[in-house]
Amino acid sequence: MKTEIISIGTEILLGDITDTNSSYIASQLPSLGIDLYWVTQVGDNLGRIKECLERAWGRSDLILTTGGLGPTEDDLTREAIAAILGEELRVEPELERQLREFFSSRGVPMPESNIKQATLTPSAKAIPNPRGTAPGWWVERREKLLIAMPGPPSEMQRMWQKEVFPRLRQRQGHEIILSRTLKTFGYSEAAVDEMVAPLLASPNPSLAIYAKPDGIHLRITAKAEHREKAEEMIAQREENVRSLLGESIWGCDEETLEEVVGALLSEKGLTLATMESGTGGLLASTITDVPNSSIYFKGGLVAYSDEAKIPCGVDPALIARHGAISPDVAGAMAKAARIRLGADIGVGVAGGAGLEELEGKPTGIAYIAIDDGKNERVIRGIYPPLRPEVKRRAATHALFELRKALLSP
């Protein structure tokens, strides 16, 4: 089924908004077994919208549009669809009733221009949109399917999830497509590619590799006649991947590393404190992105200068002897954080995020220490020398090592 997406709205072409609707829909289509061939963005211009729709109607089996369903003169998607179908727009009494009710329930009069949103053509059916005043359109004619959805992402995503996706899945019939993403840290994209090379040739289940800010992701996709069969294929392939990549896999699908670590800490009833230099607070900030992280996260110390490490509990003699970016200072930072903030585990990150050499060491180096009062482990990380990247990578690495420490017996 050849499919294309058309995003409608001049604000996209002005660069005022990024078209996230297209990438959202695009990411959903593989699990329906639908192949996306083209994405087009076009402004609020009737001629150009019609031209795009006509081409799409000629070359694609499924056309998904977003945007241009609002009540103003600039909203022209309905007019353009009616024109390419050669059909007339007419007000649908039931839609008009719902629309008037929407406004009266809010105690405001309906602007008469809104009546546009209650129109349909004979081949178009309305798709409910409880989050807004613009219903979607579902148009089927001559084996072709055109679905028009509103532009605001919250309205579009709800319509997609509750209405469009389930109906498309039903139409797609017996073939089931499932995916599972395994997330790794520690190997480069090229290294992962080499390690799983024997598995890359298989078309079903297929395996794809993606470099992401939190490491390298592997997506396994399986097509089968039944859900059970697809699940079994994925489980088997996952086992192969796990045997090749082992400990570097830290999570699956929607999980984040900070959630994984938070869940482990909660499960074990342990608390955490951090002390960081080069990551400058990003480690603490990432940990506290998780709801209810206050249950296990006591707090953090951001010792950005050497002087700040001393009142935070690091022995100045240690800095003088080994340098601020050293395994010894990282260990002292972890220990000081643990003791000062009364936590079970302390994590120390000693490293520079700047672009210059520091203390004769190339920047992009960090030492990560984990101290639970009984054991201390220190790991060295080397990261690409771009400031925000180093902070992100070092903070991710610290969470990755913390996860390992929490899982070790």
Add this chain to the structure above:
Amino acid sequence: MKTEIISIGTEILLGDITDTNSSYIASQLPSLGIDLYWVTQVGDNLGRIKECLERAWGRSDLILTTGGLGPTEDDLTREAIAAILGEELRVEPELERQLREFFSSRGVPMPESNIKQATLTPSAKAIPNPRGTAPGWWVERREKLLIAMPGPPSEMQRMWQKEVFPRLRQRQGHEIILSRTLKTFGYSEAAVDEMVAPLLASPNPSLAIYAKPDGIHLRITAKAEHREKAEEMIAQREENVRSLLGESIWGCDEETLEEVVGALLSEKGLTLATMESGTGGLLASTITDVPNSSIYFKGGLVAYSDEAKIPCGVDPALIARHGAISPDVAGAMAKAARIRLGADIGVGVAGGAGLEELEGKPTGIAYIAIDDGKNERVIRGIYPPLRPEVKRRAATHALFELRKALLSP
């Protein structure tokens, strides 16, 4: 000049990456006086790339492509351009020399497949790409201009800024279009809209309003025959906007609030320390996103739990009396950060980023205190109740208030 963008890469159509290159370029075109008509995304398929390029070559005066310039078999942009021009690809000796040098300077042999990246056609000129191995292409024929840029955003943006934008500006000739963005914090989009309403009707200079994570931005754009005239129009309109929005304007154009604050601290030779609860380290992390921030930023304390505030220097009796989210505790946090970390100025942020009510106060409330040893000011902020949003808004607000304090006599 009818313009279109073509983004090439199957990973975009799979939804694995969002095409931010298009919106980046789209946002740059208005200042060149160039109108963008279409954006198309297409996968790594020679037939479909050719089809898109042929249509573009027919209907547009300027075509900008990104992606598909890598060394692998999937990278087909060069082949597709050569095909629609009816020209042959040939290895350009100078490009080959540069490419081999790139690899040998890294001490690795050049994979022979990379030789693709040293090819051109007779009408194509290479555009330098010091960030990668793929030069861009600049193709001019029959009044049409096609520019191919690499897909990785850091390579594309550098090429755009240093090579493509300046050359396009020169071609655009006598009409000059200049823009200036004023950045505000503290008012909602609707409030700013109302305040500047009398200025919105003017088409030249025009004024546009955008809601961004760091506040509301206003973009003034002026068209004129000479640069001086455009600059004068912008300066005049900026004066009007400033008289309406006053102190809420904190910066211009590419400036970030953390850079503005950092520059003020450097200028005055002052140092800074922070202590934050609800923002969980994001304030310190934002401050340390600025290169060389270690000169003025001593460090930060992330007191995520009440127990952590005590070893960090906050009197437990104060927490018991006023609650952790209170002006008094915020003030004590600012003072403790200043004294503990030996800084000239302390900033305290006391607030919850969770979704539940805390101590009977709706979350999304933070108290921000700034203490320089002589004066203490405390401000209350209320933010939308979505976790990452609250953290971001409260950290931005703290920087905004710090800027005000640094500027006050």
